[in-house]
Amino acid sequence: MNLDTYLVTAERLSEDRSTVEIVESAIDGGIDLVQLREKEMPARDRYDLGQELRELTRAAGVPLIVNDRIGLAAAIDADGVHLGDEDLPIAVAREQLGEAAIVGRSVSTAEAAREAERAGADYLGVGAVYPTDSKDTNPEGTEIGLDRIEAVAEAVEIPIVGIGGVKPDNAAAVIGAGADGVAVISAITAADDPAAATRELGAAVERGRESR
Amino acid sequence: MNLDTYLVTAERLSEDRSTVEIVESAIDGGIDLVQLREKEMPARDRYDLGQELRELTRAAGVPLIVNDRIGLAAAIDADGVHLGDEDLPIAVAREQLGEAAIVGRSVSTAEAAREAERAGADYLGVGAVYPTDSKDTNPEGTEIGLDRIEAVAEAVEIPIVGIGGVKPDNAAAVIGAGADGVAVISAITAADDPAAATRELGAAVERGRESR
């Protein structure tokens, strides 16, 4: 599982472009994983969109993860699901989606990270690293910073991705602090050129890894 | 499948009593089916509540249906799922939950009823029959009335339950118009004595059936 660059979709932050367009561009730019989020979208629309993204990502060999909804993940044959504090437990996702499914979990502390690892998470989304306007990636409205990324990376064996306010120009530092990858919404969805933004992000991750 | 009296849960409309208490009382009063709705509740809390309701309803031999979420329905081993216009398609629920699952669908017109029947729905929730404050049962803010219940009942072979503003004192008329049962939220959840309210509702359904 390559988590270097991880796109979380949000049509409402995509500057009047569709999520399908954004994902196509991100794939062109070498995105490593796509998470279908679209919290505002009715389940039915997310299902339709999910089927389109499944085709695109499968053709490109890119894993597709669904935010929150296990039933939706199963329905579109996604590769897995990403769960938050208020979502169904990891064990339920594992039981419903099978051993091969990728199950991710959002955490913001080392303690929660250890707990999620014990519960069977395959990777962790950790944030918000930096200040961000997106409530989705920063429910508490406060950023955790690079020290916390380092603490979480030391606390667990499973890979972690930093999320929240990450951009090409600060991504290397997130990796330098111990993250295995970076997850972004608007750094790609709202970019003038989402493919170029994805490439820049991937290059920053490489630089961060070399700097360690 | 007996749909005479159908309870849709809503803790926020339960006058400071828990949904578990309300369901216990409704079971005492002879409720025929329970739908776990709780739209405001995070999935994790609905999962915990759903496990409790599953125990209660299983012990009582009462079917338990989950609103909207197929993954949650599977996770708590519910008997089925109830879907609206914005939820996943009936075919997806069928595929995920199996042939034996009860799949219900909300409709408000005869045309939508026929379509849902063709798509494989096991029963239909039809409303809002009467004016109601609950947005859940009356998304359009207008009631469809008894004539529409009659038209939908004539349009399909599968059972239909009238929902929206139904109470013990108007339930017989809903059945008289052709419904097979009545679904309620606050007529039970907000009643001083939810068990008594359930019994009154059941008696009204009987009267309505005898009057046909």
Ligand code: NI
């Ligand atoms: Ni690590």
